[in-house]
Amino acid sequence: MEVILLTDVSHVGRLGELKRVAPGFARNYLFPKRLAALSTPEAKRLVDRQLDKKRALLEGQRQDALSLADRLKGLEIQIPCASGDGGRLFGSVTTRQIAEHLKTRGFTLDKKIIVIDEPIRTTGTHKVTLKLHPDTHTEISVAVVPQVQQ
Helix, strand or coil, X not given: CEEEXXXXXXXXECCCCEEECCHHHHHHHHCCCCCEEECCHHXXXXXXXXXXXXXXXXXXXXXXXXXXXXXXXXXXXXXXXXXXXXXXXXXXXXXXXXHHHHHHCCCCCCHHHEXXXXXXXXXXXXXXXXXXXXXXXXXXXXXXXXXXXX
């Protein structure tokens, strides 16, 4: 039986693809959960409209990510941390700390998009990558400075 997928279905295919599946799989799983429809010209038009909306949404997200990357490019944040002899930190700088410092600078970002190649365990300047979109990345500088004891 030939069906057109209405959403992405793992191990079957992606939205808009025509797939040949077993009739029982289509009747008992795909159709009741509205994951697929019988391949008809009307269903193809419906999926084409969905794909156009999805493409427009993704392009809008990509443009937003590019503008955010331009604003973040070359940004340097300072994070004070307790350190011992030789600039070695008592612990490490986390993505959560970086996200909190970015928030104080006016950038509300999820900590999941912050990528630290190696754990930051020393004072100094370190490069951190921000994955804003699947094809948009930017780097910021994180300056880890010794915390002043009071």
